[in-house]
Amino acid sequence: VSADPYSAMVRELFANPAHSGDLPDATVARIDDQGVSVQLAATHEGGVINSLRFRVWGCPHLIAACEAFCAAAEGRPAGELSDFHAVEIMRTLSVPVEKTGRILVLEDAVQSLGRSVCGGAVPQ
């Protein structure tokens, strides 16, 4: 079947969102914009992200992007959160350009989380 709007990676991440859910005592950031909602929760220690979880109300590309981000960011320095840009994840997942606004909500949520983590944790 041609013209599948979803790449194989999007399908896989959408079907198996291993990082969906909540974390106890986590720092949380949530953005509601562009008709979607993205909530990220992180635990961190010594400037390193230990665990990440997400909750999303949005399209399959956004769910897949959140899963991909969480999987990649665990174990990384918290300071990198502020440098996160959605363009790379869009390229990796072959997200169509018309979905840019929604994926940018993830970018906003990540940067908000970065500010919270680095500027003083806000417990959940």
Add this chain to the structure above:
Amino acid sequence: MAAPIYLDYAASTPVDQRVAERMFECRVSAYANPSSNHVVGRQARSNIDTAAAQLAALFNVEPETLIWTSGATESDNLGIAGGARYRKNRGRHLVTMTTEHKAVTDVFSMLEKQGFEVTWLDPDASGHLAPDVFAAALREDTQLASIMYVNNETGVVQDVAALGSICRDKDVLFHVDAAQAVGKIAIDLESLPIDLMSLTGHKFYGPKGIGALYIADRSGCHVEPLLFGGGQQRRIRPGTLPSDLIAGLGLAADIAAARIDDDLAHLAEMRAVLWDGLRSVDGILVNGDLDAGFPGILNVSVEGIEGESLLLSLEPLCVATGSACNSKSQEPSYVLRALGRSDMLAQSSIRFSVGRQTSREEVLYAARRYREAVAHLRKIAPGEAR
């Protein structure tokens, strides 16, 4: 991926095997131009005559009242634009509904730009147009009204008998887009006051690319052509007729006529089983009228769920959605918005449409799949989402 389960019969139906064989036979044995007077041409023309008789019998009309077109979209264009232009010297006011198919609404929008005035009527919350609301919209200068028989998204059935009677009383041309009705519910144009009626073959197990416009044989009921270039079909719709497609459409009509009651009973049973499996989902809403609607369509929305993700979660079900993400329009269903649904509910809508081949096992599976998908997506969603 698992084998697809087709529950999108309102979008298109599989061609009946007998119809496919009939078309093949026409292609190889009666391939000539039906306007040619030699023996093969006469055979092609004879096949068209047979098909016209078969289709005409489905509505209880004379074959001469039918004009072949490429499908319902062209029929709608010809009926509405052609009818409005034919009577433009009498008046330029037209009436339609906001919940019509784009093949209708876009024609009216075009006519508005050409100097016609259009009154757009909203349905009530169940999707119906009350006859008194319709009557109040008609004016002295109203020349044409177009109301669809069965809504393609919700299955809502309009009272075309009552609406048509109002039009007859006021000498207003009454066009009906019956793409979702023909071959599926009994239509007797001998008794129904319909002047112009659009249909297409592929909605009732016939081929794509062929449709027809019924034009009642009465004074003042006529259309101006949209196409020019030949004398076929009394110059109303010129062009070489695709006799193989027409033969297929005719046979599809013949088959439908013979089994329309059995088909309706089957659709009603399948929809009931489907709804029984869905009704326990928290926050689920039926878009349309479950009791009085066409039984082949069940359109539901659910609170707190994003439509495109729901659609992907439902694979391998082949269903339709009102989600903006999955259509080229980039806007939630305008039909459901007109019924008063919020953008969020409209874009979470799923249209299940069942057909002749739909089995009980398929709809039970579909219901289970829907319940699981909703539960999965709610688990992912943030608290108080939407």
